[in-house]
Amino acid sequence: MEPQLGATSHGIAATPGKIDIRGVSLRYPGFGSGEGSNLALDNVSFGIGDGEFVAIIGPSGCGKSTLLRLVSGLFPATAGTIAVSGQVVTKVPPGIGFLFQSDALLPWKTAIENVAIGAMLAGKGQKEARARAHALLHEIGLGQAIDRYPSELSGGMRKRVALSRTMAYEPNVFLLDEPFSALDAQTRIHVGNRFLRVLERLGQTVMFVTHDIDEAIALADRVVVMTAAPGRIAAEFPINLARPRDYYQSRMVPGFRELQGQIWDVLRREMQGVLSREG
Ligand SMILES: Nc1ncnc2c1ncn2[C@@H]1O[C@H](COP(=O)(O)OP(=O)(O)OP(=O)(O)O)[C@@H](O)[C@H]1O
Numbered sequence: 175m176e177p178q179l180g181a182t183s184h185g186i187a188a189t190p191g192k193i194d195i196r197g198v199s200l201r202y203p204g205f206g207s208g209e210g211s212n213l214a215l216d217n218v219s220f221g222i223g224d225g226e227f228v229a230i231i232g233p234s235g236c237g238k239s240t241l242l243r244l245v246s247g248l249f250p251a252t253a254g255t256i257a258v259s260g261q262v263v264t265k266v267p268p269g270i271g272f273l274f275q276s277d278a279l280l281p282w283k284t285a286i287e288n289v290a291i292g293a294m295l296a297g298k299g300q301k302e303a304r305a306r307a308h309a310l311l312h313e314i315g316l317g318q319a320i321d322r323y324p325s326e327l328s329g330g331m332r333k334r335v336a337l338s339r340t341m342a343y344e345p346n347v348f349l350l351d352e353p354f355s356a357l358d359a360q361t362r363i364h365v366g367n368r369f370l371r372v373l374e375r376l377g378q379t380v381m382f383v384t385h386d387i388d389e390a391i392a393l394a395d396r397v398v399v400m401t402a403a404p405g406r407i408a409a410e411f412p413i414n415l416a417r418p419r420d421y422y423q424s425r426m427v428p429g430f431r432e433l434q435g436q437i438w439d440v441l442r443r444e445m446q447g448v449l450s451r452e453g
């Protein structure tokens with residue numbers, strides 16, 4: 175499939191290739207060679223424009239997290255190339271903020287200290303970093319928990335601290351792996367809206383993995399659906415809903431349900447393949 179560019183969050187045509195993924199395959203070392211080795215991604219190609227928000231959705235195990243890890247430069251692809259801001263990725267690219275699926279906080283540091291690390295990595299002094307962490311934690315509904323240690327927080331609270339740490343870094347590219355998955359429905363709306371407001375103000379590029387079709391449509395400029403493993407691109411859906419958007423209210427706008435139905439048709443087909451192979 176040809177790399178395709180969408181519109182930015184502001185509706186302006188995207189600059190080509192903020193993230194450029196070309197012919198990327200990834201084979202994890204298996205138990206033995208050939209048959210036993212595990213092909214996680216199979217010839218994946220697409221581009222993400224500057225300031226574009228792309229949501230990636232696909233059956234469990236199809237390689238979404240693997241793809242994010244490759245873009246973040248943690249390990250190289252078996253085949254193909256990835257470039258961020260025109261530079262081929264060989265190590266963690268500058269200006270990238272990532273939040274992995276099982277992101278760990280430093281257990282010996284409090285919530286505010288964990289978030290301040292993000293700001294300090296962005297070059298802020300200790301005082302400014304702490305002030306920024308304080309503001310972010312308040313905005314994200316954790317004002318009461320700033321001095322608690324990770325072991326004293328719930329799973330959803332820890333996830334919000336980790337997201338705040340990524341936001342404190344003020345990256346120009348966000349790579350986010352199910353960042354809202356541990357949050358209850360109300361918190362999710364609040365955090366989702368808070369995140370949308372930041373993006374609409376600063377126009378960062380986002381690659382966002384989610385299992386939630388509604389969330390993907392509500393947030394993204396384009397939804398990329400992956401096939402069952404080994405992951406390829408099954409379909410892409412441009413989302414032309416007006417911005418600024420509301421994480422919850424945008425589900426009521428005309429066209430939302432149709433998009434949801436179209437994306438679900440593709441996803442269901444892919445998931446049926448997985449379930450029938452397993453069953
Ligand atoms: N470190 C690893 N070593 C070997 N195989 C791995 C490793 N990490 C992932 N895999 C395999 O690669 C495939 C893709 O995994 P990945 O975590 O990318 O899927 P995913 O789409 O993110 O799934 P989920 O939606 O459940 O998070 C799976 O078959 C998984 O078992």
Ligand SMILES: [Mg+2]
Pocket residue numbers: 238239240275351
């Ligand atoms: Mg994953």
